[in-house]
Amino acid sequence: MVRQIKITMPDEKEVLSPAGIKAGEALAARQDRVASFPVAAKVNGAPVDLSHSLDGDAAVEPIDAASAEGLSILRHSISHVMAQAVQETFAGVQVAIGPAIEDGFYYDFEYAEGFTPQDLERIESRMREIAAADCLFERREVSREEAVELFRSKGERYKVELLNDLPADVKTVSLYTQNGYIDLCRGPHCPSTGMLRAFKLLHVAGAYWRGDERNRMLQRIYGTGFATQEALDEHLRLLEEAKKRDHRRLGRELDLFQLNDEAGPGLVIFHPKGTLLRTIIEDWERKEHLKRGYGMVIGPQILKADLWKRSGHFDHYLENMYFTEVDEQSYGIKPMNCLAHMLIYKAKIRSYRDLPLRYFELGTVHRHEKAGVLHGLMRVRQFTQDDAHILCTPSQLNGEIRAIADFVGYAMGIFGFEYEVELSTRPENSIGSDQDWELATTALEGALRDSGMTYETNEGDGAFYGPKIDFKLKDALKRKWQCATIQCDFTLPERFDLHYIGEDGGRHRPVMLHRVILGAIERFMGVLIEHYAGAFPLWLSPVQAVVLTVTDSHIPYGREVRGRLLDAGIRAEGDFRNEKLGYKIREAQLQKTPFMLVIGDREAASGQVSPRQRDGKNLGSIGVEAFIDLVHEQCKQFK
RNA sequence: GCCGAUGUAGCUCAGCCGGUAGAGCAACUGAUUCGUAAUCAGUAGGUCGGCAGUUCAAUCCUGCCCAUCGGCUCCA
Numbered sequence: 097m098v099r100q101i102k103i104t105m106p107d108e109k110e111v112l113s114p115a116g117i118k119a120g121e122a123l124a125a126r127q128d129r130v131a132s133f134p135v136a137a138k139v140n141g142a143p144v145d146l147s148h149s150l151d152g153d154a155a156v157e158p159i160d161a162a163s164a165e166g167l168s169i170l171r172h173s174i175s176h177v178m179a180q181a182v183q184e185t186f187a188g189v190q191v192a193i194g195p196a197i198e199d200g201f202y203y204d205f206e207y208a209e210g211f212t213p214q215d216l217e218r219i220e221s222r223m224r225e226i227a228a229a230d231c232l233f234e235r236r237e238v239s240r241e242e243a244v245e246l247f248r249s250k251g252e253r254y255k256v257e258l259l260n261d262l263p264a265d266v267k268t269v270s271l272y273t274q275n276g277y278i279d280l281c282r283g284p285h286c287p288s289t290g291m292l293r294a295f296k297l298l299h300v301a302g303a304y305w306r307g308d309e310r311n312r313m314l315q316r317i318y319g320t321g322f323a324t325q326e327a328l329d330e331h332l333r334l335l336e337e338a339k340k341r342d343h344r345r346l347g348r349e350l351d352l353f354q355l356n357d358e359a360g361p362g363l364v365i366f367h368p369k370g371t372l373l374r375t376i377i378e379d380w381e382r383k384e385h386l387k388r389g390y391g392m393v394i395g396p397q398i399l400k401a402d403l404w405k406r407s408g409h410f411d412h413y414l415e416n417m418y419f420t421e422v423d424e425q426s427y428g429i430k431p432m433n434c435l436a437h438m439l440i441y442k443a444k445i446r447s448y449r450d451l452p453l454r455y456f457e458l459g460t461v462h463r464h465e466k467a468g469v470l471h472g473l474m475r476v477r478q479f480t481q482d483d484a485h486i487l488c489t490p491s492q493l494n495g496e497i498r499a500i501a502d503f504v505g506y507a508m509g510i511f512g513f514e515y516e517v518e519l520s521t522r523p524e525n526s527i528g529s530d531q532d533w534e535l536a537t538t539a540l541e542g543a544l545r546d547s548g549m550t551y552e553t554n555e556g557d558g559a560f561y562g563p564k565i566d567f568k569l570k571d572a573l574k575r576k577w578q579c580a581t582i583q584c585d586f587t588l589p590e591r592f593d594l595h596y597i598g599e600d601g602g603r604h605r606p607v608m609l610h611r612v613i614l615g616a617i618e619r620f621m622g623v624l625i626e627h628y629a630g631a632f633p634l635w636l637s638p639v640q641a642v643v644l645t646v647t648d649s650h651i652p653y654g655r656e657v658r659g660r661l662l663d664a665g666i667r668a669e670g671d672f673r674n675e676k677l678g679y680k681i682r683e684a685q686l687q688k689t690p691f692m693l694v695i696g697d698r699e700a701a702s703g704q705v706s707p708r709q710r711d712g713k714n715l716g717s718i719g720v721e722a723f724i725d726l727v728h729e730q731c732k733q734f735k
Numbered sequence: 736g737c738c739g740a741u742g743u744a745g746c747u748c749a750g751c752c753g754g755u756a757g758a759g760c761a762a763c764u765g766a767u768u769c770g771u772a773a774u775c776a777g778u779a780g781g782u783c784g785g786c787a788g789u790u791c792a793a794u795c796c797u798g799c800c801c802a803u804c805g806g807c808u809c810c811a
Contacts, residue, residue, distance in 0.1 A: 303807045
């Protein structure tokens with residue numbers, strides 16, 4: 097008589113089954129409750145193959161292919177099939193690792209020749225054959241010695257290295273075999289290759305073995321996969337959509353900025369409209385900082401090299417800095433704004449009553465970023481930070497950090513971004529004592545806790561002078577960007593011997609916070625362009641309204657209207673060309689201008705305008721003053 | 736910096752096997768004077784990323800360099 101076990105189904109109902117039943121069979125017994133397309137199962141919360149045998153009482157639930165977990169399993173299975181296809185198609189390829197990632201998967205290979213886009217097609221068609229053959233993914237557990245022997249015999253030294261680096265207490269590992277192809281893998285996998293219906297290889301790239309640039313560079317193939325062809329098509333459509341929002345493309349189409357070979361890589365040239373957009377953001381920032389008790393300051397672009405030696409930049413930031421010589425003196429072009437701010441603090445004796453002191457600078461910095469990392473406005477070599485340094489007593493630290501976090505929240509709300517928070521701790525190459533790092537890290541953590549924020553911790557990811565809180569904003573396409581950051585620093589006040597006279601009449605060391613809200617204005621603009629797809633909200637839009645004449649006879653009135661708008665502080669243009677109205681509207685629409693003001697016989701006679709909104713909505717004929725009020729009203733909260 | 740790909744008119748892109756280049760849009764000129772996403776006609780526009788090399792001849796083949804794109808590493 098077979099032993100019976102109790103299985104708890106997803107709907108909480110319990111059923112009795114013979115021991116040894118497979119998870120997939122148990123779920124199939126209750127078809128009505130089973131997801132349409134399970135790729136794996138969870139047994140007591142742990143993901144397992146559908147072929148996993150149940151030996152004791154267990155709670156079982158399906159993992160649907162379309163769920164986040166299911167997709168990840170599906171993609172991982174696809175990556176195995178890709179590895180097989182690659183090794184069958186090309187001789188002399190060794191496999192490294194091939195995980196599922198956020199939007200797909202990759203597999204790293206050692207292949208001296210490298211893969212071409214044509215190779216991807218060959219690989220993909222072989223993958224389709226393997227998928228069509230509907231081969232089982234079979235799990236087998238072996239001792240790690242046995243696994244090492246297996247992969248050594250196949251010449252797979254990356255797999256051998258991975259096995260050798262497993263913790264000592266790991267005695268057995270699992271292998272998955274499909275279609276005769278064996279790979280080291282924790283699993284789970286979907287039951288068979290027939291489930292891999294919708295996938296596509298996207299591109300090849302180099303990637304360092306284990307992400308370390310001292311290691312050999314491998315060939316990485318990226319791909320993606322979905323439960324259905326429709327979902328894959330939708331994903332590919334979104335990729336196309338993202339391309340249309342690319343800030344580099346929109347920057348050109350909307351005439352905002354250029355990056356020019358002749359000027360140099362990573363150097364942005366702002367055109368009038370881009371400059372206007374930037375100025376609007378900067379004006380908003382100045383106002384918000386003044387409201388919050390910051391003092392505006394401006395430091396020099398170059399400072400003597402000796403000062404950079406004192407700050408530690410010379411020893412820890414040299415490869416990112418530019419230097420120049422003036423009158424036989426070496427000067428460093430500033431990569432950060434803190435130095436001048438230190439000197440401002442030192443300009444007189446400070447009392448505890450003066451603190452906190454908050455110095456704000458829209459500071460332009462130069463950093464020698466590696467050539468391969470430059471990217472539009474997002475990664476440049478000269479950029480302007482909305483930078484501030486706050487000098488305060490240790491007891492003020494918590495309140496200051498929380499106030500900055502509030503500021504960040506306010507700013508993100510204004511621009512409509514969600515964000516995540518990360519705490520980064522001491523890196524390897526750093527300055528300062530253990531005690532200071534401990535204090536600084538505790539201060540950041542404490543403030544995060546006190547403001548009730550949820551955050552993740554990145555060990556070893558801090559700046560060389562202190563730990564930091566990073567705010568990663570999420571744009572309309574759910575991509576994450578690092579903008580705001582708060583860094584806590586005990587070291588620079590020490591190195592510059594800053595002090596204040598305390599209540600006790602003695603000298604004390606202040607603490608410093610480095611922080612940015614939008615980060616680099618250039619990057620923030622790039623994110624904004626993509627977030628809004630170039631259709632900026634009215635208050636940000638470089639051109640808020642364009643006056644469109646129907647025929648030449650309306651030009652005099654058109655000029656008058658434009659003049660009145662300019663007088664009222666509205667950023668207005670006129671399109672008085674000899675073109676048909678439809679043509680001008682199309683052009684204004686492509687420029688994403690918020691309001692198009694149509695001027696024809698009716699408007700000229702009545703002294704009105706007919707605004708058409710960017711969304712196509714027509715507001716009818718209204719007086720010019722009424723339109724001015726409308727614009728002012730819509731921008732009011734940002735003034 | 737590393738791996739791979741790409742670079743033709745302002746933009747998007749053609750250009751076969753080596754015989755010095757073409758389209759659409761934009762620009763300019765003219766006609767047209769028009770009511771909510773493209774009026775018609777004409778004109779002009781190119782060191783084929785740069786420098787070498789091979790060749791009778793190079794946009795095309797080779798090498799080096801520059802820049803860009805996709806990644807890796809790094810980062811605001």
